Amino acid sequence: xxxxxxxxxxxxxxxxxxxxxxxxxxxxxxxxxxxxxxxxxxxxxxxxxxxxxxxxxxxxxxxxxxxxxxxxxxxxxxxxxxxxxxxxxxxxxxxxxxxxxxxxxxxxxxxxxxxxxxxxxxxxxxxxxxxxxxxxxxxxxxxxxxxxxxxxxxxxxxxxxxxxxxxxxxxxxxxxxxxxxxxxxxxxxxxxxxxxxxxxxxxxxxxxxxxxxxxxxxxxxxxxxxxxxxxxxxxxxxxxxxxxxxxxxxxxxxxxxxxxxxxxxxxxxxxxxxxxxxxxxxxxxxxxxxxxxxxxxxxxxxxxxxxxxxxxxxxxxxxxxxxxxxxxxxxxxxxxxxxxxxxxxxxxxxxxxxxxxxxxxxxxxxxxxxxxxxxxxxxxxxxxxxxxxxxxxxxxxxxxxxxxxxxxxxxxxxxxxxxxxxxxxxxxxxxxxxxxxxxxxxxxxxxxxxxxxxxxxxxxxxxxxxxxxxxxxxxxxxxxxxxxxxxxxxxxxxxxxxxxxxxxxxxxxxxxxxxxxxxxxxxxxxxxxxxxxxxxxxxxxxxxxxxxxxxxxxxxx
Numbered sequence: 001x002x003x004x005x006x007x008x009x010x011x012x013x014x015x016x017x018x019x020x021x022x023x024x025x026x027x028x029x030x031x032x033x034x035x036x037x038x039x040x041x042x043x044x045x046x047x048x049x050x051x052x053x054x055x056x057x058x059x060x061x062x063x064x065x066x067x068x069x070x071x072x073x074x075x076x077x078x079x080x081x082x083x084x085x086x087x088x089x090x091x092x093x094x095x096x097x098x099x100x101x102x103x104x105x106x107x108x109x110x111x112x113x114x115x116x117x118x119x120x121x122x123x124x125x126x127x128x129x130x131x132x133x134x135x136x137x138x139x140x141x142x143x144x145x146x147x148x149x150x151x152x153x154x155x156x157x158x159x160x161x162x163x164x165x166x167x168x169x170x171x172x173x174x175x176x177x178x179x180x181x182x183x184x185x186x187x188x189x190x191x192x193x194x195x196x197x198x199x200x201x202x203x204x205x206x207x208x209x210x211x212x213x214x215x216x217x218x219x220x221x222x223x224x225x226x227x228x229x230x231x232x233x234x235x236x237x238x239x240x241x242x243x244x245x246x247x248x249x250x251x252x253x254x255x256x257x258x259x260x261x262x263x264x265x266x267x268x269x270x271x272x273x274x275x276x277x278x279x280x281x282x283x284x285x286x287x288x289x290x291x292x293x294x295x296x297x298x299x300x301x302x303x304x305x306x307x308x309x310x311x312x313x314x315x316x317x318x319x320x321x322x323x324x325x326x327x328x329x330x331x332x333x334x335x336x337x338x339x340x341x342x343x344x345x346x347x348x349x350x351x352x353x354x355x356x357x358x359x360x361x362x363x364x365x366x367x368x369x370x371x372x373x374x375x376x377x378x379x380x381x382x383x384x385x386x387x388x389x390x391x392x393x394x395x396x397x398x399x400x401x402x403x404x405x406x407x408x409x410x411x412x413x414x415x416x417x418x419x420x421x422x423x424x425x426x427x428x429x430x431x432x433x434x435x436x437x438x439x440x441x442x443x444x445x446x447x448x449x450x451x452x453x454x455x456x457x458x459x460x461x462x463x464x465x466x467x468x469x470x471x472x473x474x475x476x477x478x479x480x481x482x483x484x485x486x487x488x489x490x491x492x493x494x495x496x497x498x499x500x501x502x503x504x505x506x507x508x509x510x511x512x513x514x515x516x517x518x519x520x521x522x523x524x525x526x527x528x529x530x531x532x533x534x535x536x537x538x539x540x541x542x543x544x545x546x547x548x549x550x551x552x553x554x555x556x557x
Contacts, residue, residue, distance in 0.1 A: 011223030023432070023523075031356065031462045031520055032516075034104050034356055034519065036511070038348075043340055043502050044158075046067065046344035046348070047339060047344040047500075047501060047502045049338070051064055052324065052325055055322065055323060055340060057092055057294060058324055061374070062326070064321075066372075069085070069086035072385060072519070075300070075354050075355055079301075082500070087296040088207070090297070090374075091227065091294060092295055092378075093293075094289075094290070095122065095126060095228045095289070096288065096290065098115060099285070102119055102243070104282055105256075105280065106279065111253060113249050116225070118246055121241070122242055123241070124193070124197070124241055124242045124299075125238040125239070126290045127240075130241060131283065131284070132203050132241055133157055133285075136163070136278075136280075137163050137257075138163070138276065140164045140210035140275045140276075142171060142187075143204070144167070144184055145193075149178060151171075151178075151365060155273075157275045158200075159200065159201050160200035161202050163241070164196050166196070167265060168208065169212040170186045170270070172447070175268075179446075180187075181446055182447070184446060186455070188294070188449060192206060195450065198237050199235040200261030205242065206243070207244075207261075208246055209247050209275060210243045214449070218497070222496045223377070223496050225328070227324075229293070229542060241284065253280065257279050274485075282393050295321075295375060297371055297372065297385065297386050299391070302354070302368040304526070306365035312366045312392070312515070313367045314526045315369045315399070315457075316350055317350075317401070317403070319346065319374070319376030319377070319453075321339075321342070321374050322337050323377055336498055337498055337500070338502070339500055341490075343376070345406035345408075345511070346404050346406065357522075357523070364523060364527050366525070371386055373394045380455055387458040387461070393547070394548065395547035397459065397462075398531040398532070399532045400456050400464050400465070400467070402455050402466065405470065406507075407470060409475060409478065409507060410475055410505065412471045412473070412474055412475050412476065413476060414440070415517065416441055416470050416513070417423075417440055417441070417467075417469045418443050418469060419443070419451045420442040422530055424449075424533050424535065426526075427465065428524045428525075436513055444484075462541070462545070462546070462547060463543030463548075464539075465533060469514070487552075
């Protein structure tokens with residue numbers, strides 16, 4: 001009899017767990033209501049020439065904000081904070097200084113590199129005149145200080161006032177270090193500039209290669225040749241000059257010093273690497289215009305229905321900005337960086353997901369916060385500002401679902417999850433993907449470091465569990481390798497270029513499946529009593545525990 005009672009109790013628990021995992025009929029109906037024609041309509045407007053590339057602080061930027069805010073209002077979302085409108089305004093500092101040449105003087109000759117062809121450099125501080133004068137060039141490997149890996153590329157060497165030559169990415173020869181060929185945050189260009197400033201360097205130059213960056217030199221030229229933006233930063237350490245060089249130009253510089261790039265690169269793979277003074281002086285000077293510009297995140301809230309859980313939010317994000325208008329366009333040249341895939345499509349998905357939530361007969365238990373963030377292309381600035389000014393404590397944000405670009409090539413058999421294995425969000429996402437008849441795959445381009453390249457990174461740093469995924473590369477009706485080939489072709493031909501425009505030839509059937517996943521995963525989190533968590537030992541577990549502990553200490557949970 002006891003055994004029978006135990007068995008019945010077990011069956012009840014299993015049935016309860018199955019109900020918790022299964023998708024309620026109302027959510028399935030709302031997911032089916034998502035439509036490709038609405039996605040396309042939002043994209044067509046946001047990526048139109050009228051919005052002039054949605055550069056931060058421009059008229060097109062303001063039009064994009066107004067459009068998104070109007071859509072939120074039409075859907076009945078509440079402003080955040082209540083009564084103050086849908087915009088979260090903040091200020092950007094714009095810097096427009098770029099040197100035309102940079103001189104490298106060795107023991108016997110001087111080499112002058114040309115902007116665009118050999119290097120790209122820009123001002124690292126809001127000063128009207130920027131100068132490096134005979135700044136000593138020092139090779140510092142990957143420029144990483146990572147105590148958890150017992151790794152320090154600087155070894156206490158004084159590099160104050162010097163210019164650092166830094167490898168992009170992070171060491172990848174040893175699978176036990178830095179994730180092997182999976183790029184971590186230490187491989188990001190912004191991390192390297194920050195570290196160079198912290199150790200007192202005057203300038204920092206990153207060596208670009210397509211494999212180490214994940215994109216060709218053309219992307220560097222378009223992304224860093226116009227006005228550069230940052231948040232007002234007070235008294236933090238600043239570089240005077242930030243730059244990139246091509247591999248060929250770097251080899252020419254190193255020949256001045258009698259050094260071989262391949263040998264230096266090999267030495268940088270090891271823990272015992274020591275900084276290498278190159279005996280080369282770097283000089284450049286240029287005027288720098290400094291502008292203060294206003295931009296804004298756009299926030300809309302769907303309050304939850306549960307008296308307790310409604311204090312928590314599920315945060316959806318997509319960035320509404322792009323690169324604006326090409327400053328040095330030739331007459332008749334297409335000069336507008338429309339940013340259709342990147343990221344008018346993500347904002348379109350955000351709006352369509354919001355519409356699906358508002359169509360539910362009953363609001364979800366947790367509140368849903370939709371945020372179209374600004375200035376992502378300038379270093380995740382809008383999401384950074386939002387992370388620093390969240391309307392609720394970080395411990396009350398159950399999860400962040402970030403949408404950055406949709407698939408325009410049709411349906412896939414797979415879904416690529418960036419950061420697979422990091423959090424408990426994997427389990428419900430896997431179940432939802434299986435319901436679509438697809439399979440989950442880990443990041444299929446792990447060397448690109450995608451988890452640290454989009455807005456979810458700023459929320460993960462606060463400990464907020466994050467989901468970031470997209471269509472895979474196994475396209476239905478296409479031969480093996482077609483998906484990877486199309487992706488690489490798009491990156492070379494359209495990424496951060498004026499040709500990223502909306503097209504009637506797009507096939508959004510696969511995008512629609514992904515948007516349904518974004519909606520259903522958020523709906524699952526919104527109704528499930530136990531919030532997501534980082535897996536034990538994950539790099540973001542500690543800040544999550546601190547955020548939850550802060551709620552307890554304040555009596556807020």
